Amino acid sequence: xxxxxxxxxxxxxxxxxxxxxxxxxxxxxxxxxxxxxxxxxxxxxxxxxxxxxxxxxxxxxxxxxxxxxxxxxxxxxxxxxxxxxxxxxxxxxxxxxxxxxxxxxxxxxxxxxxxxxxxxxxxxxxxxxxxxxxxxxxxxxxxxxxxxxxxxxxxxxxxxxxxxxxxxxxxxxxxxxxxxxxxxxxxxxxxxxxxxxxxxxxxxxxxxxxxxxxxxxxxxxxxxxxxxxxxxxxxxxxxxxxxxxxxxxxxxxxxxxxxx
Numbered sequence: 001x002x003x004x005x006x007x008x009x010x011x012x013x014x015x016x017x018x019x020x021x022x023x024x025x026x027x028x029x030x031x032x033x034x035x036x037x038x039x040x041x042x043x044x045x046x047x048x049x050x051x052x053x054x055x056x057x058x059x060x061x062x063x064x065x066x067x068x069x070x071x072x073x074x075x076x077x078x079x080x081x082x083x084x085x086x087x088x089x090x091x092x093x094x095x096x097x098x099x100x101x102x103x104x105x106x107x108x109x110x111x112x113x114x115x116x117x118x119x120x121x122x123x124x125x126x127x128x129x130x131x132x133x134x135x136x137x138x139x140x141x142x143x144x145x146x147x148x149x150x151x152x153x154x155x156x157x158x159x160x161x162x163x164x165x166x167x168x169x170x171x172x173x174x175x176x177x178x179x180x181x182x183x184x185x186x187x188x189x190x191x192x193x194x195x196x197x198x199x200x201x202x203x204x205x206x207x208x209x210x211x212x213x214x215x216x217x218x219x220x221x222x223x224x225x226x227x228x229x230x231x232x233x234x235x236x237x238x239x240x241x242x243x244x245x246x247x248x249x250x251x252x253x254x255x256x257x258x259x260x
Contacts (some may be wrong), residue, residue, distance in 0.1 A: 001046045001243045004067060004075045004168075005235070006159050008055050009197075010037070011224070012079040016232035022050060028066070036063040046243050053155055055192070056133055057101065060155035061162060069166030074114065074242060077160060078235070080227055081153035081174035082136055084146040085126070088176050090223050091230045093122060094150065096129040096172040099157040102145075103133070108160035114171035117245065121238040126150035129172055131157035137184045146180060173238070175231035177224045185216035 007013040022039040037052040053063035095118035100107045119125050128149035136142050136152050156172035163170035191202045
């Protein structure tokens with residue numbers, strides 16, 4: 001079985017990468033260096049391709065255009081996310097029945113069977129992920145959106161839409177990195193580039209202006225790494241479960257709707 005798994009950034013992927021013999025594919029078939037990181041590993045009889053899309057909808061859409069979706073049986077969009085529901089805690093694994101862009105111009109749905117398999121592997125199913133173009137940094141921002149969805153992240157609706165266009169069954173599954181009532185320790189929108197890499201100069205300036213945030217940043221880093229390890233544990237259960245029970249060939253129940 002051929003499975004595509006997308007993460008936004010390397011830090012989300014790193015724990016899972018460390019467990020399997022992923023080989024990077026730095027060049028495309030024409031010998032041109034790839035714009036987005038891609039690697040593959042064989043897991044038993046399954047070929048798993050991991051695409052690092054970068055952060056945000058535009059990067060996710062562009063990255064998905066570099067993939068030969070006709071060679072993919074199932075797509076899993078994953079990574080870390082913020083909770084909007086107070087009952088969700090850091091490290092929880094959550095599967096979305098639907099994903100919507102905050103701009104309301106994109107509405108997508110996960111494959112129902114893949115959601116069921118995610119629940120069987122230990123995830124909690126929720127009705128809606130909200131896909132934002134910016135990082136929500138404060139509990140107040142998250143509270144304002146809590147009546148609309150359970151989780152906020154930055155790529156899922158766009159990856160699911162691309163999978164839909166390619167007639168590939170897909171699902172959005174995330175690990176919670178920050179609780180609904182939790183402020184982020186720093187404005188990550190200012191210190192990260194689109195690939196999730198830290199702009200060191202900006203980070204140092206932020207910490208110089210707000211030195212009391214350093215212990216909070218260290219704690220959040222540990223919390224995020226723990227969530228990424230929980231996600232790796234989940235994927236190691238989820239992918240064999242899909243492979244053992246999947247009997248369809250390119251029959252997606254994903255729907256894409258463009259709001260007017």
